[in-house]
Amino acid sequence: MQSIAGPFRELTRKRDFYAGGLMLLIGLGVALKGWSSYRLGTLMHMGPGFLPTALGVILALIGIAIAGAAASAGGPASEAGERILPDHPQWWGWFCILAGPALFILCGRYFGLIPGTFACVFVAALGDRTATLKSSLVLALIVTALGVGLFSYFLQIPMPVLTWKGGL
């Protein structure tokens, strides 16, 4: 494994290298945006762009330090901790977890609290490997009943329980 691994292959396993790179990118982006769009001002009369630009530069420098330390460490990194993706990537699970709240927004906005809650819990529950349609359905129904009872009737949040393209 180590012998066939080319330099790029080795890089893909260097978690810290990418971590530093990400920080560098974010830092540069923030600094450039702050420098170009907002007034910097002087040290005495700081403009709105001063601190964000400074912080962006600092973050970029830290990013370089993190990536630099990773690159200079050298040697093949074969530990599991070096990999960015976990051993068994859960793309479906991750998708379901992110889709749940997204559906909550959509259904909640247009159809009300009950459909929003149901869709959110149902889809999120499907993300588990052992979940079946039936088990997710039952869980979603239970959570919807309890949740709507608690939030709509007990805590009285101002969100229509059931509506059709309600004016939210």
Added chain:
Amino acid sequence: MIATALTDLWYGFGVALEPHNLMWCFIGVLVGNMVGVLPGMGPLATISILLPLTFGIPPVGAVLMLAGVMYGAQYGGAICSILLNLPCHPPHAVTCLDGFPLTQQGRGGVALGITVLASFVGASWGITEMIFLSPLLVKAALEFGPAEVCSLMLLGLLAGSTLARGSPLKGVAMTVLGLILGCVGTDLELGSERYTFGLTELDDGIALVALALGLFGIAEFMNSINQVAPISTRYTKVSLRDLRPSKADLKQSIFPMLRGTMVGSLCSLIPGTGPTIASFVAYATEKRVSKTPERFGTGMLEGVACPEAATHSSVQGDFIPTMSLGIPGDAVMALLLGALMIHGIVPGPQLISQHPDIFWGLVASFWIGNVLLVLLNVPLIGIWVKMLAIPYRYLYPSALFFVCIGVYAANNDMFQVGEVIVIGAFGYLLLRLGFHPAPILLGFVLGPRFEENFRRAMLISRGDLGVFVERPISAVFVALCVGLIGMQIYFRLRGAKADLEPAAENGGVSDIAPIELTRRRAPVRPAE
């Protein structure tokens, strides 16, 4: 001085014992304890989820409830680590080392009983410390100008990010990221908007609730989905009678408890060293003091009593800088401060004099809450144990709903639910890249105040950065910051070859790091 402290405390009990405050405290402790027991739900997630629910109640009740949630979750976490060997919450990782072997020997009940007692002893000492130290700190802090406040915040931020777990450099990166996120929204002095990209919803900045729930809710769910091994409840039959420690057990654990308390309170005085470090150090100390160090890890009561007392004493001690200076030591404290700010209360040295009901009520409620916890844990332990068996596949979808509705209810704004999704996905990326997102919250909460004070200091000094080292108090803080960085570099250079020797010396600490990484994935093997 003692007399005034006692009068204030008396007043605090008056506040905390008001029926509705008592009720919020009770609810907080109960819910915190309940959720803390659930595997995969730490205090951070618990507080974040419950935070929006407290917006409707008066500030005093809200703070009492949130604080109750926090130490309730700590108690719950201990149950989880002793009976299941699952360190749901990092400070309890060391408790597993001796707690789980005790459970395997059928003495889990005694370990739990000792834990309850040790926590109470530790917490009591921490509270006493808070009563006497906070007014002193406030007296000093009231003399601080913007320059001093600024360098103190810098020290707090640096300590919070470098002394926490994980690589110090990455910790600092997360703090800076948090500070940057805190800049989003309307500029404090000039009112121009920054980094909103034309989205008017971002004018008020990123919502604290959305940030916390994204980082500690959604990112955590993504991390744990399909990774949580089914929990064996083989050892979890604990009856009420098992809880009562025998006289010999008490005798064995009373001094470790006191030593742990001392270690914890010392750790809480150093900014940034939260309960996790306190419990590691306490365990290591206890092992060194013990006549039979080789028996640690095989089920020694001392190994449970000492770190638990340290954790709780340090948790209470962490409230001192948070409440008296307005500078939180870790992410949990940052969340509590954020909650106060949402209620319109400005944290800082003026808090105790302006809102004595909050401060002294909180202090008194700690005691009440801890007594409530002892009373609750004894009869309810059977129910908690049953809750441990709730599978994760039912837990996370329900929690996800609470995340959505909580963020929505905070401002009645669907846009913020969208913020949670984005922050959650980004937070998971950070987790995978080896960052611990907790310091983000620290930077985020302190960011706006840091900027305000920095600008003011610069205005007063006419743009001279030298003001930070010319004023003596500020110079001390700056020196401490430099010392902190120097220490990290020194450890780094020395540890490069020896692979973190100091960690290994402390006995058990090096075993903890992998536990934290693999926590909840599978029952952890007790470290040798």
